[in-house]
Amino acid sequence: xxxxxxxxxxxxxxxxxxxxxxxxxxxxxxxxxxxxxxxxxxxxxxxxxxxxxxxxxxxxxxxxxxxxxxxxxxxxxxxxxxxxxxxxxxxxxxxxxxxxxxxxxxxxxxxxxxxxxxxxxxxxxxxxxxxxxxxxxxxxxxxxxxxxxxxxxxxxxxxxxxxxxxxxxxxxxxxxxxxxxxxxxxxxxxxxxxxxxxxxxxxxxxxxxxxxxxxxxxxxxxxxxxxxxxxxxxxxxxxxxxxxxxxxxxxxxxxxxxxxxxxxxxxxxxxxxxxxxxxxxxxxxxxxxxxxxxxxxxxxxxxxxxxxxxxxxxxxxxxxxxxxxxxxxxxxxxxxxxxxxxxxxxxxxxxxxxxxxxxxxxxxxxxxxxxxxxxxxxxxxxxxxxxxxxxxxxxxxxxxxxxxxxxxxxxxxxxxxxxxxxxxxxxxxxxxxxxxxxxxxxxxxxxxxxxxxxxxxxxxxxxxxxxxxxxxxxxxxxxxxxxxxxxxxxxxxxxxxxxxx
Amino acid sequence: xxxxxxxxxxxxxxxxxxxxxxxxxxxxxxxxxxxxxxxxxxxxxxxxxxxxxxxxxxxxxxxxxxxxxxxxxxxxxxxxxxxxxxxxxxxxxxxxxxxxxxxxxxxxxxxxxxxxxxxxx
Amino acid sequence: xxxxxxxxxxxxxxxxxxxxxxxxxxxxxxxxxxxxxxxxxxxxxxxxxxxxxxxxxxxxxxxxxxxxxxxxxxxxxxxxxxxxxxxxxxxxxxxxxxxxxxxxxxxxxxxxxxxxxxxxxxxxxxxxxxxxxxxxxxxxxxxxxxxxxxxxxxxxxxxxxxxxxxxxxxxxxxxxxxxxxxxxxxxxxxxxxxxxxxxxxxxxxxxxxxxxxxxxxxxxxxxxxxxxxxxxxxxxxxxxxxxxxxxxxxxxxxxxxxxxxxxxxxxxxxxxxxxxxxxxxxxxxxxxxxxxxxxxxxxxxxxxxxxxxxxxxxxxxxxxxxxxxxxxx
Numbered sequence: 023x024x025x026x027x028x029x030x031x032x033x034x035x036x037x038x039x040x041x042x043x044x045x046x047x048x049x050x051x052x053x054x055x056x057x058x059x060x061x062x063x064x065x066x067x068x069x070x071x072x073x074x075x076x077x078x079x080x081x082x083x084x085x086x087x088x089x090x091x092x093x094x095x096x097x098x099x100x101x102x103x104x105x106x107x108x109x110x111x112x113x114x115x116x117x118x119x120x121x122x123x124x125x126x127x128x129x130x131x132x133x134x135x136x137x138x139x140x141x142x143x144x145x146x147x148x149x150x151x152x153x154x155x156x157x158x159x160x161x162x163x164x165x166x167x168x169x170x171x172x173x174x175x176x177x178x179x180x181x182x183x184x185x186x187x188x189x190x191x192x193x194x195x196x197x198x199x200x201x202x203x204x205x206x207x208x209x210x211x212x213x214x215x216x217x218x219x220x221x222x223x224x225x226x227x228x229x230x231x232x233x234x235x236x237x238x239x240x241x242x243x244x245x246x247x248x249x250x251x252x253x254x255x256x257x258x259x260x261x262x263x264x265x266x267x268x269x270x271x272x273x274x275x276x277x278x279x280x281x282x283x284x285x286x287x288x289x290x291x292x293x294x295x296x297x298x299x300x301x302x303x304x305x306x307x308x309x310x311x312x313x314x315x316x317x318x319x320x321x322x323x324x325x326x327x328x329x330x331x332x333x334x335x336x337x338x339x340x341x342x343x344x345x346x347x348x349x350x351x352x353x354x355x356x357x358x359x360x361x362x363x364x365x366x367x368x369x370x371x372x373x374x375x376x377x378x379x380x381x382x383x384x385x386x387x388x389x390x391x392x393x394x395x396x397x398x399x400x401x402x403x404x405x406x407x408x409x410x411x412x413x414x415x416x417x418x419x420x421x422x423x424x425x426x427x428x429x430x431x432x433x434x435x436x437x438x439x440x441x442x443x444x445x446x447x448x449x450x451x452x453x454x455x456x457x458x459x460x461x462x463x464x465x466x467x468x469x470x471x472x473x474x475x476x477x478x479x480x481x482x483x484x485x486x487x488x489x490x491x492x493x494x495x496x497x498x499x500x501x502x503x504x505x506x507x508x509x510x511x512x513x514x515x516x517x518x519x520x521x522x523x
Numbered sequence: 524x525x526x527x528x529x530x531x532x533x534x535x536x537x538x539x540x541x542x543x544x545x546x547x548x549x550x551x552x553x554x555x556x557x558x559x560x561x562x563x564x565x566x567x568x569x570x571x572x573x574x575x576x577x578x579x580x581x582x583x584x585x586x587x588x589x590x591x592x593x594x595x596x597x598x599x600x601x602x603x604x605x606x607x608x609x610x611x612x613x614x615x616x617x618x619x620x621x622x623x624x625x626x627x628x629x630x631x632x633x634x635x636x637x638x639x640x641x642x643x644x
Numbered sequence: 645x646x647x648x649x650x651x652x653x654x655x656x657x658x659x660x661x662x663x664x665x666x667x668x669x670x671x672x673x674x675x676x677x678x679x680x681x682x683x684x685x686x687x688x689x690x691x692x693x694x695x696x697x698x699x700x701x702x703x704x705x706x707x708x709x710x711x712x713x714x715x716x717x718x719x720x721x722x723x724x725x726x727x728x729x730x731x732x733x734x735x736x737x738x739x740x741x742x743x744x745x746x747x748x749x750x751x752x753x754x755x756x757x758x759x760x761x762x763x764x765x766x767x768x769x770x771x772x773x774x775x776x777x778x779x780x781x782x783x784x785x786x787x788x789x790x791x792x793x794x795x796x797x798x799x800x801x802x803x804x805x806x807x808x809x810x811x812x813x814x815x816x817x818x819x820x821x822x823x824x825x826x827x828x829x830x831x832x833x834x835x836x837x838x839x840x841x842x843x844x845x846x847x848x849x850x851x852x853x854x855x856x857x858x859x860x861x862x863x864x865x866x867x868x869x870x871x872x873x874x875x876x877x878x879x880x881x882x883x884x885x886x887x888x889x890x891x892x893x894x895x896x897x898x899x900x901x902x903x904x905x906x907x908x909x910x911x912x913x914x915x916x917x918x919x920x921x922x923x924x925x926x927x928x929x930x931x932x933x934x935x936x937x938x939x940x941x942x943x944x945x946x947x948x949x950x951x952x953x954x955x956x957x958x959x960x961x962x963x964x965x966x967x968x969x970x971x972x973x
Contacts, residue, residue, distance in 0.1 A: 035927040046907035089794035091929035165798035176809035183625035216765030238748040528754030551723035577756040582783040596767040597783040609698035612806035618715040619813040625719040
């Protein structure tokens with residue numbers, strides 16, 4: 023065996039181990055720039071590993087890895103398929119982009135001696151999220167969910183004022199309830215099957231199908247993960263947490279944290295409960311579709327009237343979770359692939375939008391629309407990037423946002439006459455997005471200049487380069503959506519493999 | 524005795540709901556946190572209940588044991604060891620947040636914090 | 645007999661939980677939670693989970709009580725009475741959920757049923773193969789450290805996250821990351837003035853630490869391992885701190901050392917994993933560490949348990965000091 027092969031076989035483990043092993047090293051550093059550099063390079067390396075894994079996957083490789091060399095279901099197994107690969111790209115990519123941009127804003131906001139700790143916690147978040155994505159074991163997912171959650175709480179608590187602390191406390195309580203519900207659900211499945219391995223669970227649950235504990239397990243897991251994914255009406259922790267966190271942290275979280283919860287939710291509902299609960303698809307759709315539609319309308323509605331820029335975007339995220347689950351609730355290959363594709367595209371869109379907000383945040387303390395009048399005339403590059411990403415959010419053709427919304431509409435049309443309801447919701451919610459994005463554009467470009475922005479300068483050019491890189495990605499994946507589309511279709515086929523129809 | 528075969532599960536459910544009640548109904552952050560740990564402890568009881576086997580003993584296999592000795596299931600125990608550690612980690616972090624809240628707000632009652640923030644904005 | 649005793653203890657737990665929720669004095673509520681944890685530990689012991697019982701007693705009743713008391717000293721002593729909105733509506737919903745959950749337990753396997761699925765699939769394999777593959781008596785340690793060693797690595801990271809997180813949160817607006825012994829006023833709470841607790845505490849502390857070390861290195865044979873040991877050693881040092889005061893306790897084990905222990909434990913654990921990768925095995929495959937796979941497993945377990953013990957001790961004590969050394973404003 024050559025060295026290349028040896029490393030190649032270890033890639034799934036390295037994907038999760040690299041950021042985690044770097045944690046104590048970064049935490050030991052005393053020089054803040056060094057800590058930032060080490061953290062960023064680690065994240066970049068993770069992204070590189072994710073790219074290699076995805077390339078190989080597209081070339082037909084399958085990724086399985088037995089931790090400690092113990093075969094599943096006795097040991098813990100890592101498994102990477104096209105669904106996890108797509109999310110790995112999102113998580114590692116978002117983390118790398120935000121870290122590259124993080125040095126200046128974080129240096130301004132967090133005291134120097136605390137910064138190495140901040141970056142160590144960032145790596146814990148990253149490693150935790152990756153751990154969830156690569157894991158093939160239900161309890162192992164819980165452990166990594168807790169790593170990422172605890173680390174996320176700390177990142178959010180690094181926010182500028184005391185309201186960050188209040189937001190974090192609510193977040194801790196809600197997050198822990200969600201995780202504990204998940205744990206109870208896993209315990210119930212374990213009680214009925216005697217296994218914790220996801221693939222094994224799916225097979226063994228069929229033997230005890232249609233029993234009360236399995237139904238209870240499905241309820242606990244779906245509710246717990248919906249809480250983590252901020253599905254309406256379980257979203258109440260999200261707006262404050264996103265608003266009060268440091269801007270760069272918000273950009274990172276908005277791009278990936280709720281999506282990882284949705285990933286686990288879909289895996290459980292489609293691969294494990296599908297065959298063990300009669301009419302599960304129907305229950306799932308019956309519960310999730312109305313909530314998804316409500317999220318799309320309510321989230322966008324609140325965003326239309328919100329004054330705080332970050333809170334506005336947070337409510338928009340709640341609406342986007344609705345879009346994703348709407349696609350999943352249609353229970354078809356087109357619907358699911360649209361949902362998975364929208365996870366990717368929304369990460370691109372919200373990542374760029376919040377990164378632009380972070381650029382504003384470097385120069386301004388208050389991010390209320392009422393005090394941002396005319397700011398775009400001082401920061402044209404930042405705000406035109408914001409507007410471009412806004413177009414993608416609305417779903418203008420030629421942008422990434424258009425591709426997945428179009429897919430969603432196609433999927434809804436397949437359903438027949440009832441498909442009109444989701445289509446109306448998609449169109450309405452998109453029109454509302456036009457309203458709230460236009461409000462921002464109008465205020466920042468054309469409104470009477472507010473006194474607060476009189477002396478601001480354009481954001482640091484390095485950050486602008488990164489924002490525009492994100493905008494370019496939005497356009498690129500709007501015109502060339504093959505890569506995410508292939509992975510998303512693969513994911514949809516995988517999820518529907520065991521479905522009854 | 525057949526009825527008592529499910530008693531552990533009932534206690535688990537009761538504790539789960541008691542914890543949840545405290546989390547939702549209490550305004551004091553420390554009380555909420557205590558509720559949260561009761562909520563988590565309930566799950567410990569549930570998992571460990573699964574390991575029990577009639578006539579069994581703790582899964583420590585000694586040479587002096589009888590040949591047909593039955594042992595309890597070690598797996599739920601391992602999982603709960605992890606869960607206990609997760610519990611103390613969450614508690615510690617939340618307590619630190621509460622201490623900071625007290626320093627910044629001067630109170631740890633959620634209702635009062637909300638009033639204070641209303642003046643701020 | 646065990647069944648009756650267990651039923652009694654479980655009923656007590658429910659009553660104590662209700663008492664905790666109803667109690668307005670936070671000090672009393674925290675002490676009741678300690679009693680709740682002790683009852684829980686006893687129950688876990690009755691359920692043949694010796695390792696878990698030991699951990700729950702050390703962490704639930706010991707460490708978390710001390711941390712909560714430390715936080716109480718910095719915040720408030722009593723809860724204010726308040727009436728939440730929609731009280732009866734949410735009570736009604738919770739009662740409904742309670743009934744639904746109770747109903748769903750009907751199909752659960754009866755406790756102790758040897759035919760239950762949990763006793764069929766993976767568990768017998770662990771019990772049969774541990775003597776052959778790993779050759780240590782305590783199967784819990786084998787599963788924890790080797791078969792599911794990756795989970796345990798995650799768990800060490802969870803505790804490290806809490807440690808770093810608390811230090812990060814409590815250093816906001818300050819110049820020191822770690823408590824500085826020289827800056828602590830020498831009037832922190834301690835029991836030196838009270839003869840009996842002082843003498844007993846001082847006598848007990850070294851024995852607790854010694855017991856911790858025993859549990860650390862005996863975990864493969866009896867109940868215990870890195871977690872329990874770390875919690876016990878931390879408890880011993882905390883007891884010393886409560887008796888003698890915060891400053892001597894920080895002088896005994898300086899915060900820098902504790903921080904180093906926390907990080908070093910994770911590095912040691914991860915390092916064992918990396919070493920097994922470099923030797924051609926998978927991550928945490930201890931069999932490749934030595935020419936004899938069983939010896940490799942022994943060494944691997946010893947080292948990772950040591951890593952766990954280091955991190956748990958380091959983190960729990962760092963967190964304790966972060967609270968105890970803080971001056972209330």
